[in-house]
Amino acid sequence: METLITGKALILACSAIGAGLAMIAGIGPGIGQGFAAGKGAEAVGRQPESQGDIVRTMLLGAAVAETTGIYGLVIALILLFANPLVNML
Amino acid sequence: METLITGKALILACSAIGAGLAMIAGIGPGIGQGFAAGKGAEAVGRQPESQGDIVRTMLLGAAVAETTGIYGLVIALILLFANPLVNML
Amino acid sequence: METLITGKALILACSAIGAGLAMIAGIGPGIGQGFAAGKGAEAVGRQPESQGDIVRTMLLGAAVAETTGIYGLVIALILLFANPLVNML
Amino acid sequence: METLITGKALILACSAIGAGLAMIAGIGPGIGQGFAAGKGAEAVGRQPESQGDIVRTMLLGAAVAETTGIYGLVIALILLFANPLVNML
Amino acid sequence: METLITGKALILACSAIGAGLAMIAGIGPGIGQGFAAGKGAEAVGRQPESQGDIVRTMLLGAAVAETTGIYGLVIALILLFANPLVNML
Amino acid sequence: METLITGKALILACSAIGAGLAMIAGIGPGIGQGFAAGKGAEAVGRQPESQGDIVRTMLLGAAVAETTGIYGLVIALILLFANPLVNML
Amino acid sequence: METLITGKALILACSAIGAGLAMIAGIGPGIGQGFAAGKGAEAVGRQPESQGDIVRTMLLGAAVAETTGIYGLVIALILLFANPLVNML
Amino acid sequence: METLITGKALILACSAIGAGLAMIAGIGPGIGQGFAAGKGAEAVGRQPESQGDIVRTMLLGAAVAETTGIYGLVIALILLFANPLVNML
Amino acid sequence: METLITGKALILACSAIGAGLAMIAGIGPGIGQGFAAGKGAEAVGRQPESQGDIVRTMLLGAAVAETTGIYGLVIALILLFANPLVNML
Amino acid sequence: MESSNFIVDFLNWLMSFEPKAIVLAASAIGAGFAMIAGIGPGIGQGYAAGKGAEAVSRNPKALRETTMVMLLGAAVAETSGILALVVALIMLFGNPLVNLDGNAFIIMASAMGAGLAMIAGIGPGIGQGYAAGKGTEATGKRPKMQSQIVRTMLVGQAVAQTTGIYALVIALVLLFANPLLNL
Numbered sequence: 011m012e013t014l015i016t017g018k019a020l021i022l023a024c025s026a027i028g029a030g031l032a033m034i035a036g037i038g039p040g041i042g043q044g045f046a047a048g049k050g051a052e053a054v055g056r057q058p059e060s061q062g063d064i065v066r067t068m069l070l071g072a073a074v075a076e077t078t079g080i081y082g083l084v085i086a087l088i089l090l091f092a093n094p095l096v097n098m099l
Numbered sequence: 100m101e102t103l104i105t106g107k108a109l110i111l112a113c114s115a116i117g118a119g120l121a122m123i124a125g126i127g128p129g130i131g132q133g134f135a136a137g138k139g140a141e142a143v144g145r146q147p148e149s150q151g152d153i154v155r156t157m158l159l160g161a162a163v164a165e166t167t168g169i170y171g172l173v174i175a176l177i178l179l180f181a182n183p184l185v186n187m188l
Numbered sequence: 189m190e191t192l193i194t195g196k197a198l199i200l201a202c203s204a205i206g207a208g209l210a211m212i213a214g215i216g217p218g219i220g221q222g223f224a225a226g227k228g229a230e231a232v233g234r235q236p237e238s239q240g241d242i243v244r245t246m247l248l249g250a251a252v253a254e255t256t257g258i259y260g261l262v263i264a265l266i267l268l269f270a271n272p273l274v275n276m277l
Numbered sequence: 278m279e280t281l282i283t284g285k286a287l288i289l290a291c292s293a294i295g296a297g298l299a300m301i302a303g304i305g306p307g308i309g310q311g312f313a314a315g316k317g318a319e320a321v322g323r324q325p326e327s328q329g330d331i332v333r334t335m336l337l338g339a340a341v342a343e344t345t346g347i348y349g350l351v352i353a354l355i356l357l358f359a360n361p362l363v364n365m366l
Numbered sequence: 367m368e369t370l371i372t373g374k375a376l377i378l379a380c381s382a383i384g385a386g387l388a389m390i391a392g393i394g395p396g397i398g399q400g401f402a403a404g405k406g407a408e409a410v411g412r413q414p415e416s417q418g419d420i421v422r423t424m425l426l427g428a429a430v431a432e433t434t435g436i437y438g439l440v441i442a443l444i445l446l447f448a449n450p451l452v453n454m455l
Numbered sequence: 456m457e458t459l460i461t462g463k464a465l466i467l468a469c470s471a472i473g474a475g476l477a478m479i480a481g482i483g484p485g486i487g488q489g490f491a492a493g494k495g496a497e498a499v500g501r502q503p504e505s506q507g508d509i510v511r512t513m514l515l516g517a518a519v520a521e522t523t524g525i526y527g528l529v530i531a532l533i534l535l536f537a538n539p540l541v542n543m544l
Numbered sequence: 545m546e547t548l549i550t551g552k553a554l555i556l557a558c559s560a561i562g563a564g565l566a567m568i569a570g571i572g573p574g575i576g577q578g579f580a581a582g583k584g585a586e587a588v589g590r591q592p593e594s595q596g597d598i599v600r601t602m603l604l605g606a607a608v609a610e611t612t613g614i615y616g617l618v619i620a621l622i623l624l625f626a627n628p629l630v631n632m633l
Numbered sequence: 634m635e636t637l638i639t640g641k642a643l644i645l646a647c648s649a650i651g652a653g654l655a656m657i658a659g660i661g662p663g664i665g666q667g668f669a670a671g672k673g674a675e676a677v678g679r680q681p682e683s684q685g686d687i688v689r690t691m692l693l694g695a696a697v698a699e700t701t702g703i704y705g706l707v708i709a710l711i712l713l714f715a716n717p718l719v720n721m722l
Numbered sequence: 723m724e725t726l727i728t729g730k731a732l733i734l735a736c737s738a739i740g741a742g743l744a745m746i747a748g749i750g751p752g753i754g755q756g757f758a759a760g761k762g763a764e765a766v767g768r769q770p771e772s773q774g775d776i777v778r779t780m781l782l783g784a785a786v787a788e789t790t791g792i793y794g795l796v797i798a799l800i801l802l803f804a805n806p807l808v809n810m811l
Numbered sequence: 812m813e814s815s816n817f818i819v820d821f822l823n824w825l826m827s828f829e830p831k832a833i834v835l836a837a838s839a840i841g842a843g844f845a846m847i848a849g850i851g852p853g854i855g856q857g858y859a860a861g862k863g864a865e866a867v868s869r870n871p872k873a874l875r876e877t878t879m880v881m882l883l884g885a886a887v888a889e890t891s892g893i894l895a896l897v898v899a900l901i902m903l904f905g906n907p908l909v910n911l912d913g914n915a916f917i918i919m920a921s922a923m924g925a926g927l928a929m930i931a932g933i934g935p936g937i938g939q940g941y942a943a944g945k946g947t948e949a950t951g952k953r954p955k956m957q958s959q960i961v962r963t964m965l966v967g968q969a970v971a972q973t974t975g976i977y978a979l980v981i982a983l984v985l986l987f988a989n990p991l992l993n994l
């Protein structure tokens with residue numbers, strides 16, 4: 011009789027779940043940037059002459075709102091491609 | 100007696116769950132882009148003459164809001180079709 | 189006594205859970221498109237003469253908002269009907 | 278009741294949970310369509326003469342918002358009544 | 367017979383899940399900063415002459431809103447790269 | 456034959472998950488402070504002459520909104536660096 | 545074969561998870577108090593002469609909104625530092 | 634082989650998790666009362682002469698909004714300090 | 723192999739978790755009644771002479787909003803104090 | 812019997828209980844899941860309450876009309892909370908699963924799946940409550956339009972109920988006509 015699940019395998023399996031969980035952060039930027047898109051479209055409709063300033067502000071704010079989604083992506087990529095946990099065993 | 104669940108199988112099983120979790124990020128763009136759609140429709144109703152600018156701003160903002168949903172999809176596809184974890188075993 | 193669970197069975201079982209989780213993404217488009225529907229109805233009430241433009245913008249925006257729900261559906265269908273994980277065993 | 282855990286039993290058990298999870302998508306259309314209902318009622322109160330157009334737009338938008346809830350239902354029905362996973366064993 | 371899952375492996379496996387969970391905090395800043403982006407774009411459209419003040423206030427407020435996302439990232443990085451739990455064994 | 460997972464290891468493993476869960480509190484301050492940032496930017500655009508008062512009120516309110524995110528961080532740090540549970544064994 | 549996990553260890557391990565879960569309550573005060581901060585900043589911008597009354601009302605309301613976050617913190621601290629469950633064994 | 638975990642220990646361990654889950658209810662009052670704080674501050678800024686009535690109404694409404702948070706706290710305290718489940722064994 | 727955990731203990735342990743889950747319903751009334759409190763305070767500020775009617779309406783609506791929080795509490799109390807499940811064994 | 816694979820260990824541990832016990836234990840968790848649906852009506856009806864209070868301040872003379880619409884709309888929004896309560900009570904007091912023939916593991920999971928499905932009720936609860944609030948507001952503004960407003964509100968609320976019904980159907984199928992046991 012032989013047990014085929016090693017500690018390394020368990021870490022890698024849980025890393026797959028951790029990577030999936032980390033991506034959930036993406037809910038935030040999705041909602042927030044969509045809100046910015048809606049307010050931007052509304053503002054452009056009202057002041058077409060300020061379109062440049064409005065879109066620039068919208069994109070600047072949206073870039074700031076993207077960061078935590080990127081953090082989640084980076085943690086997921088680390089778990090999948092450069093998993094530091096298996097080296098700690 | 101023989102237990103047939105290997106470490107590799109466990110990783111792949113958890114990858115299925117991780118892929119499902121990653122898709123949950125899609126809640127965000129769905130809400131956000133829908134908000135943009137609503138504000139866009141409202142703005143077009145008010146200033147039909149600015150329809151082009153409004154729709155362009157709405158779509159630009161919605162494209163930005165899509166990214167974290169795509170991140171989730173990419174992580175899920177990696178887990179399903181190019182799983183790097185099983186090669187780390 | 190004999191344990192009859194194979195690694196393949198575990199992967200398929202977790203794929204059922206993963207498919208269910210992926211569908212949760214559908215919360216987003218549901219909320220967002222419903223918001224668009226409400227704003228569209230409001231706008232049509234205010235500017236009946238722009239009904240065509242309003243509804244077109246609403247539907248265009250709603251189509252964009254649908255994508256992440258479709259991503260979730262596609263991942264679920266892959267897990268259920270063309271499961272790539274069992275072939276990696 | 279019998280307690281033998283076979284691979285098939287594990288898949289079917291997880292399919293029951295997956296079906297339940299998939300239904301959670303229904304949160305979205307419920308919120309969104311309710312928003313549409315509210316805006317529709319408001320608009321009808323304001324412009325009773327446009328009631329037909331308002332309700333038509335509201336229902337069109339609500340139909341669009343229903344889709345991801347249906348996707349969840351379809352995945353749940355597949356898991357319960359035409360489970361493709363048990364045939365992959 | 368030898369079971370290869372050690373306590374250390376279990377801690378590291380759960381650390382992967384903990385890191386993923388910590389990233390979920392990122393939903394908050396994403397939504398909040400996106401809201402700020404939208405209100406900022408709206409305000410710039412209305413008072414283009416105050417663009418500097420508006421954008422500065424938006425970015426100051428967004429920086430404050432980022433902190434809890436950073437906290438989550440820091441906890442995840444500690445779990446992945448400087449795990450203190452395995453040293454407590 | 457020897458199973459190597461001790462009670463201490465189990466406590467530490469669950470502490471990693473507990474720390475991750477505690478960070479989820481950060482969603483709240485992120486959303487709330489982002490809302491404050493948006494309203495602050497809007498207010499500054501409308502009353503540039505009151506910028507000082509507006510920003511001070513925004514920051515005071517945001518500081519209050521930060522507390523529960525800090526509570527979550529403190530609990531996570533206690534679980535990771537000064538775990539009292541392992542001493543209770 | 546000997547399993548080293550005692551009932552006491554299991555209780556303490558689950559207490560770590562329970563403490564993490566309890567902190568999630570902090571989402572609420574974070575969102576709510578941030579909303580108050582935003583409305584307070586807006587109100588101060590509009591009626592600078594009422595700044596004292598506005599800020600006092602905001603802080604009073606925010607103090608009330610903090611309570612459930614404190615409840616969560618207290619339960620977590622009890623689980624971590626004065627765990628009554630292990631004495632019931 | 635002997636497992637040292639008794640039924641009583643399992644109940645107490647799950648009670649720790651149940652207590653943590655019950656505290657999550659606190660999200661609601663936190664959001665709601667914070668909303669009340671914001672609207673109260675806004676109203677006081679607009680009608681300083683009605684401050685007494687406004688604050689009294691805000692606090693009355695907030696007291697009502699607190700109840701479900703208290704319910705959660707009571708259930709958690711019962712689980713931790715007067716656990717009726719262990720007596721049913 | 724001997725398990726010291728009886729079926730009754732398992733049911734009671736899971737009842738603790740079920741009771742905690744049921745309390746999560748309390749999020750809803752907390753948010754909703756807090757919204758009512760805020761609108762009530764605003765309304766009283768606007769029309770102090772209608773304070774009686776406003777507060778009565780607010781409280782009537784809040785009472786209706788409380789019910790599902792009570793449902794959750796009742797289910798939790800049944801699970802903890804009059805557990806019908808253990809009698810079905 | 813010995814196995815050193817923790818997944819098999821866990822499943823074997825589960826199966827060391829009497830089948831009925833694991834089904835009943837899962838039913839406790841399933842009942843808890845179902846109650847989470849109550850978030851929806853709570854938010855929605857609270858919104859309606861706030862709009863009701865606001866409507867009274869704007870048009871005190873329409874108090875009766877606005878209160879009627881608020882209560883009618885809130886009653887509709889209660890549906891998913893009641894459905895969840897009924898499913899939880901069925902699992903606690905009239906559990907159809909305990910007497911089923913079949914694999915206990917599938918039956919156990921069905922109890923949890925049924926509870927999870929009911930969580931969908933959050934959506935209709937929030938949405939219908941929002942509609943109740945807007946209906947109340949609109950009625951306060953144009954009390955003469957009450958019947959048209961209410962009709963539109965009810966049509967919209969009916970549409971918003973569907974996903975809650977889908978979830979109820981799936982839960983009832985899992986509890987009373989479980990197709991998985993025949994597979």
Ligand code: NA
Nearest residue numbers: 074075077078
């Ligand atoms: Na950010």
Ligand code: NA
Nearest residue numbers: 163164166167
């Ligand atoms: Na994005």
Ligand code: NA
Nearest residue numbers: 252253255256
């Ligand atoms: Na999309």
Ligand code: NA
Nearest residue numbers: 341342344345
């Ligand atoms: Na849709």
Ligand code: NA
Nearest residue numbers: 430431433434
């Ligand atoms: Na912050």
Ligand code: NA
Nearest residue numbers: 519520522523
């Ligand atoms: Na706070």
Ligand code: NA
Nearest residue numbers: 608609611612
């Ligand atoms: Na409170």
Ligand code: NA
Nearest residue numbers: 697698700701
């Ligand atoms: Na309450």
Ligand code: NA
Nearest residue numbers: 786787789790
């Ligand atoms: Na209710």
Ligand code: NA
Nearest residue numbers: 970971973974
């Ligand atoms: Na529907």
